[in-house]
Amino acid sequence: MATTLPAAVTAAQTGPARAEVLDQVARLTDLEESVIEQMRAEVLGAPTRGVVAYGEYQSGGWWTTSLMNHSGDPHDVVIGDGRPQRTSLLEEMPATARFLDSLGLDFMYVRLARLEAHSYLWEHRDYAELRETGRHRLHIPLVTNPSAVLVTAGARVHMAAGALWRLTPSQAHGVCNTTGPDRIHLIADVYADDAYHALAARPHLRDGDTADLPEMTGADRAGLLAQAGQLAELGFITAAEQTLLRAFYTYTLPEGGAYDLIAELHSGRRAHADVNRWREAKAHLLARP
Known part of the structure; x- marks a missing residue:
């Protein structure tokens, strides 16, 4: 073998x-x-x-x-x-x-x-x-x-x-x-x-x-949130969220950092149900055995 x-x-x-x-x-x-x-x-x-x-x-x-x-x-x-x-x-x-x-x-x-x-x-x-x-x-x-x-x-x-x-x-x-x-x-x-x-x-x-992977700079973070925010304003909520989820594959982030970005996006939109949904998703997907 x-x-x-x-x-x-x-x-x-x-x-x-x-x-x-x-x-x-x-x-x-x-x-x-x-x-x-x-x-x-x-x-x-x-x-x-x-x-x-x-x-x-x-x-x-x-x-x-x-x-x-x-x-x-x-x-x-x-x-x-x-x-x-x-x-x-x-x-x-x-x-x-x-x-x-x-x-x-x-x-x-x-x-x-x-x-x-x-x-x-x-x-x-x-x-x-x-x-x-x-x-x-x-x-x-x-x-x-x-x-x-x-x-x-x-x-x-x-x-x-x-x-x-x-x-x-x-x-x-x-x-x-x-x-x-x-x-x-x-x-x-x-x-x-x-x-x-x-x-x-x-x-x-x-x-x-x-x-x-490179570290995410402040400019990188602001640019991603702005891009996701524009998509969300147009009604493309899933596309906005996936834009931020894909940051995990591009930058070195703290554990759960992509989920935190999505919560920040929705917090800025005052979409509190979505904030809670992604905080719960983070806890579920990253639960320790």
Whole structure:
């Protein structure tokens, strides 16, 4: 499954900022290209695109379908604790099933996630609804492009194909695919055990995997609020809000800073119900597990 890793950047070789990114997202091992190609072919030939779930987290354009869950129905995609079974979709994907078996991991849930062009998953935390700890999320990019990035800890991270990545979803993060084509990842939520710890023993990033986002200046902030305010005055409330939500992918902001910008926009409009709605959204989307 794995190939020899070239020189990589580890936590010991980084400053505090890069170490924070590495703690949240990292490469674990390279994968054989033939394995990726076989899984990619199965995914692209799948009979379903998936379903839209977790709508409050996204702009639209994020579709998921399950390969391992508790019901066997591939359209049951809301994750939860338990011992999963193969879905009917995975039964039709022998190469993907062999790959998952080869990992020897204790799975909680396995999904395919498709993010269309010009789509966003807004800043959020995962696992807030789950009680236990000791879970980890693995990403295997199957189809991607340079504009499809994860944003976390003030940095953009492109999770390149050809590797198995670890994400710490209990930390605030967001995803965007600004130009396309579609980004398709196999996402496995697993429980910590000896097999996982062996797989995750050498987290690393390579040069070029990450890029720091600039700080937002006062002029940047004023310009964004003015742009959003003009849209709101014309009645394009959703467009105004999404203009500010996208700031998370452009600037280094404090946690929840994009939601605070929206609350400030609506406060200036004296739209107090909207202020409260976005304060509640911030608390919900960024809830700690």
